[in-house]
Amino acid sequence: MKKEDMVKLISSEGFEFVIDKDAAMVSQTIYNMLTSPGSFSETQHGEVTFPEISTTILEKICKYFYWHLQFASGKETEFHIEPELTLELLMAANYLHT
Amino acid sequence: MSAPKKKNFQIEAFKHRVVVDPKYPEKTWKILEHAIHEIYNHNASGLSFEELYRNAYNMVLHKFGEKLYSGLVATMTSHLSEISKSIEAAQGELFLEELNRKWADHNKALQMIRDILMYMDRTFIPSTHKTPVHELGLNLWRDVVIHSSKTQTRLRDTLLELVHRERNGEVINRGLMRNIIKMLMDLGSTVYQEDFEHHFLEVSADFYRLESQQFIECCDCGDYLKKAERRLNEEMERVSHYLDTRSLDKITNVVEKEMIESHMQRLVHMENSGIVNMLVNDKYEDLGRMYNLFRRVPTGLSIVRDVMTSYIRDTGKQLVTDPERLRDPVDFVQRLLDLKDKYDKIISLAFGNDKTFQNALNSSFEYFINLNTRSPEFISLFVDDKLRKGLRGVSEEDVEVVLDKVMMLFRYLQEKDVFEKYYKQHLAKRLLAGKTVSDDAERSLIVKLKTECGYQFTSKLEGMFTDMKTSQDTMQGFYASNGPDLVGDSPTLAVQVLTTGSWPTQPSATCNLPAEILGVCEKFRSYYLGTHTGRRLSWQTNMGTADLKATFGKGQKHELNVSTYQMCVLMLFNNADRMTYKEIEQATEIPASDLKRCLQSLACVKGKNVLRKEPMSKDIAEDDAFFFNEKFTSKLYKVKIGTVVAQRESEPENQETRQRVEEDRKPQIEAAIVRIMKSRRMLDHNNIIAEVTKQLQARFLPNPVIIKKRIESLIEREFLERDKNDRKMYRYLA
CATH class of the missing domain: 1.20.1310.10 (Cullin Repeats)
Known part of the structure; x- marks a missing residue:
């Protein structure tokens, strides 16, 4: 994988998740961050820091991105969400416009 | 999520x-x-x-x-x-x-x-x-x-200025133009329209109004149209390069209106370069340009069409009424065909085969061909000429082409029955004299006439062909059964048995045939009546031909090809060297006018004067005397004397034919009236006239006055009656 095709997402605790750009762009917010004209620091460095999203949630989100790429069109599988994460995940989803 | x-x-x-x-x-x-x-x-x-x-x-x-x-x-x-x-x-x-x-x-x-x-x-x-x-x-x-106060007008003026400069031939930065115009469009179509397009159109209209004024003063029609076309293309190109595509129609409308519509009349009527000039000189390119430009404005084409129509009508009218032209019917028809070809070509090359133009052309031809009452006769004469000699050695396809063209002229004729009458006469002469070049061509034309006018129209013509065919068989039969008796010196006879009615027979003026011929004729009569019962034969001596062998003074022999009448006259000189007109008339009983004509061709034509006349003059007088011309010489062995070719009729003959046609029309009109009344039972006068006209249109254009007379005649004979309350209504009496 070329470096340009990857993006680094950093959680509030500083954990780094390196995922495919295609996956990250499932989020409309991240999509705009990486494609907006002019050069925001995110576009330049290929990394995004989320000071308000915890590692657990960000991990779940990354999982969702890939699940979405794979299955979103069909309804065969379910994306499992632990009940305790629900609320925070909901917040993050609204934020990321996913 | x-x-x-x-x-x-x-x-x-x-x-x-x-x-x-x-x-x-x-x-x-x-x-x-x-x-x-x-x-x-x-x-x-x-x-x-x-x-x-x-x-x-x-x-x-x-x-x-x-x-x-x-x-x-x-x-x-x-x-x-x-x-x-x-x-x-x-x-x-x-x-x-x-x-x-x-x-x-x-x-x-x-x-x-x-x-x-x-x-x-x-x-x-x-x-x-x-x-x-x-x-x-x-x-x-x-x-x-x-919309800042300073920018708004400045922007507009700058843009318009640039367009103006481009129109004057300068090169401008089109990319920049496109971006700015695009910006206006992005700001909403109303911005584009109000801040630019509206003014653009106004300025353009002014520009082209002025320019077209200048052009029209100094250019001829062709050049003007070229300029207009170029401007129009420029504007279209401009739109495609940097304006909103929706402006296309608007700006072209402006150009069309200013450059074409306001000057249309002046353009088409321009002396030495307007439509008439283009038509005369076959300027396909200019005409095509005019067509394409004028098509863009609402009444453009109809103006072009009107001018063309009136011009064709004028030239056509001149052609058909020019007494010079009337002398040579073949040339006359050929000119008509040439004229048609010319305009067909113009319409196909310049006017994109526009249907409305074709119709205009057709109606113009119909108009002027029928201006001359002799057109049907001439067209038939043209066909006659073609079928006698014109088509010899011409390939089958070309024959078809010529025939198709003739049919096209035929279609324009209103008096198709007159054509039929003449055609019948000419065909008869062709068939009897054996002069037709190609049977196939003859039949092909008949088929064409049939598809055009129906079975009725051609049934008699076809009957004539059948008669020719049966006559051949009859003659074979005759010689087969009478063979032995006829060998030797007796003349060979070729009889064509013509069905009365199918052929244009003139009141048969019999003459006294020479004894030699009479004998064979009698034999044929008895043979024919023996094989066919219940028929009557009468000899049409005015339509036949004969080949004579003659020996002249110095012993030179010639074969003379003459008409039956001439043969009768010449045979008299076997027994006498000198005969007066009176004697000839008495001996042959040929009608005076025919006799004079045949004597004239025997005695007065140089190189063919097998008879000598006293006194020597051009005309035949009652007390002239005729001698056998011993000194007759000719380079040819076969000498053709005064063949009666179909020629345009003289005035009295023409009158006569007219009269016969009128007579023939009466029963047709009556039949049409009866047909109509039978189905309608009751109808008023005007409607009858209209319906009759419609029914008979394919053959001729009946005159309302004549129709009225026919109605009156039918009332007299109690086919119809007038309604008692409404005198304009007619009632059918079964």
Whole structure:
């Protein structure tokens, strides 16, 4: 994988998740961050820091991105969400416009 | 998240977040405002999208959307005012470039800002029915920059000036033009229309009004049209390069109106170069151009068509009424055909085979061909000429072409029955004299006539062909059965048995046949009546021909090809060297006019004068005397004497034929009236006339006065009666 095709997402605790750009762009917010004209620091460095999203949630989100790429069109599988994460995940989803 | 893209739920903030710094909105806004400044200053590289987005997100979430929005409007407005100032300050040529550059900047900045404020766009704006960020940016640009008092007119004038310069042949920066026009379009179609298009069209109209005025003063029609076409193409090209495609129709309309519509009449009637000139000189290219240009304006084509029609009518009328032309019917018809060919070609090459033009052409031909009452006769004569000699050695396809053309002229004739009459006469002469070049061609024409006018029209013509065929068989039979008796010196007889009715027989004026012939004739009569019972034979001596062998003074022999009458006369000289006119008349009983004509051709034509006349004069008088001309010489062995070729009729003959045609029409009109009344039972006068005309149109155009006479005649004979209450109504009596 070329470096340009990857993006680094950093959680509030500083954990780094390196995922495919295609996956990250499932989020409309991240999509705009990486494609907006002019050069925001995110576009330049290929990394995004989320000071308000915890590692657990960000991990779940990354999982969702890939699940979405794979299955979103069909309804065969379910994306499992632990009940305790629900609320925070909901917040993050609204934020990321996913 | 498990149901992606469901956006219509609102998330409440966490409780602990509610307690915020009272300065929080102010602080957050400052960060964003700063970012917007940086973006406009091309300094965005240091900014974190996430941070800005998060701030905007939080502001909206914490109900400070209104502040964010109004802050945005204020900040953007102030930036745009500055931009506007710098644009206004740009000098001359740089104005548009500056505007274009700033517009590109603004667009980019606007997109970045929109991305940052996406959350506001998504939630706050729809719920408060405000203008989305992008649109807001465009609106502000329009109001602050484009509609600033200094820029608005300057921009418009600059653009129009550039167009004007391009029209005058200068090269302008089309890319820049396109960008600026695109900007106006992006700002909304009303901006484009009001700030540019409207004025553009007005200026263009003025420009072309003036230019067309100049052109028309100094150019001829062809050049003018070329210029107009070029201008039109230029405008279309302009639209495709840098204007809104929706302007295409508008600007072309302007050009069409100013350059074509206002000058149409003058153009088509231009002396020495208008339509008439183009038609005369076959200027296909110019005509084609005119067609294509005039087609664009509503009444354009009808003007072209009218001028063409009236011109064709005029030339046609001249042609058919020119007494010079009437002398040679073949040439006359050939000229008609040439004329038709010429215009067919023009219509196909220049007018795109336009149906309306074809119709106009046809109606013009119909109009002037029927101006001359002798057209049917001439057309038949033309066919006669072609079938006698004109088509010899011509390939079958070419024959068809000629025949098709004749049929086309035939279609224009209103008096098709007159044509039929003449055609019958001419065909009869051709068949009897064995002069027809090709049986196939003859039949082909009959088939064409049949498809055109139906079985009735040609049944008699076909009957004539059948008679010829049966006659051949009859003659074979005759010689087979009488063979032995007829060998030797007795003349060979070829009889054509013609069915009365099918052939145009004249009142048979019999003459006394020479004894030698009479014998054979009698034998044939008895043979024929023996094989066919219940028939009557009468000899049409005026239609036959004969071949004679003659020996002259110095012993030279010639074969003379003569008519039956001439044969009768010549045979008399076997027994006498000198005969007076009276004696000849008495001996042969040939009708005086025919006799005179045949004596004239025997005695007065140089090189064919087998008889000598006293006194020597051109005309035959009652007391002339005739001698056998011993000194007759000819280079040819076979001498053809005074063959009766079909010629255009003399005036009295013509009258006679007319009269016969009129007679023939009467029963046809009556039959039509009876047919109509039988189905309608009751009908008023005008409708009868209309219906009869319609029914008979295929053959001729009946005259209402004659129809009226026929109706009266039918009333007398009690086929019809007048209604007792309404005198205009007729009732059918079964």
